[in-house]
Amino acid sequence: MTGPRTLQPLPIPTGPAVHSILPALAAALAGAGPALLPVPADDPRARNLLLDTLDPGKPIDDRVALVVATSGTTGTPKGALLTAAGLRAGAAATHARLGGSGHWLLALPAHHIAGLQVLLRSLAAGTTPTVLDVAAGFDPAAFATAVSQMPGPRRYTSLVPTQLIKALNHPAARAALAGLDAVLVGGAATPRPLLERALAAEVAVVRTYGMSETCGGCVYDGVPLDGVQVRIDDGRVVLGGATVALGYRGRPGHPAFAEPGWYRTDDLGRIDDGILQVLGRLDEAVSTGGLTVLPHVVEAVLMLHPAVRECAVFGLPDDRLGERVVAAVVPQDVTAVVPHDVTAVVPHGPADLPAVRAHVAAALGPTAAPREVFLLDELPLRGPGKVDRAALRARFYQSAARSSNN
Known part of the structure; x- marks a missing residue:
């Protein structure tokens, strides 16, 4: 007879060494193996904070595949309890929206949800991700080289707005962007001038909205992915569907998850003609x-x-x-x-x-x-x-x- 299921840390390396964690992530995506807590392998301070806060080794719900830390504004991270079913649903809905599965380029830290999703989508598609080492920062020239090494036929990447700005300012990186089938941009709002500049360069930009609590981006260009629901309660954005986390590690009854299957964000928004517009955070x-x-x-x-x-x-x-x-x-x-x-x-x-x-x-x-x-x-x-x-x-x-x- 086995004991209760526990949470185990998963150190995430940078650069091509990230391929070494793919088997563990594949098991988590399949709902097998232990629940995993991704932590940065090369940042002792951040790693120790997550380990001290999120209690690895203690029992955890059998449905949980990953506990992903929020980036947070308070300095104390919360751990979103993500299920294997939710992660699979998010990957399938993403590929359906983008026009089919493909090869992905990882250009983000893989211990955050956006980077993790690049790896998980690759696993769901049965492809091996191309990896750009961003430990020392985003290098547009290296990005262009990495894109040139990606197999087809469909090729995707995920960036934050600051990376998109740097890539558009570099001729080779700008051309590389234009050669991709989709460039997901999230993590922060994409300013309209930046979006217009990318579109003028024939970059297939997809603006994403989501967070650790929703298995990452779940609304693309203002439209929810298949299986995702969005509503506005007193001006606040509320997200529902299969990708929503079960709650927070060690915080039962948290008000953000008071309604089963829904996550109350801290964002203000409105829906115009079926398109979600995020206006900003309540606490900002x-x-x-x-x-x-x-x-x-x-x-x-x-x-x-x-x-x-x-x-x-x-x-x-x-x-x-x-x-x-x-x-x-x-x-x-x-x-x-x-x-x-x-x-x-x-x-x-x-x-x-x-x-x-x-x-x-x-x-x-x-x-x-x-x-x-x-x-x-x-x-x-x-x-x-x-x-x-x-x-x-x-x-x-x-x-x-x-x-x-x-």
């Missing part, structure tokens, strides 16, 4: 002067400014308004940023404060217009491609405090 809204500003909406307008390559909008404490709307901007000409002097308010130039305020105010009104603009050479990220707004708030709150004390 800025309350300024008694009004609410959604950063995602402001960012969409800012990205239309010709001097802005990337941006992030967030709130800082304000004695008069409660919070003031501010923006961190990566300009199109990154060389304009002075190294180690990235906390100064931009005083002039094509992305100066008056120009940015006027640009946003014309579209959204003065309340949404940033009252400060910070110039950066890159935005801080957490997880696979998500802007770390908490890090931005901490950095610029401290800067503002120092300035007020001088």
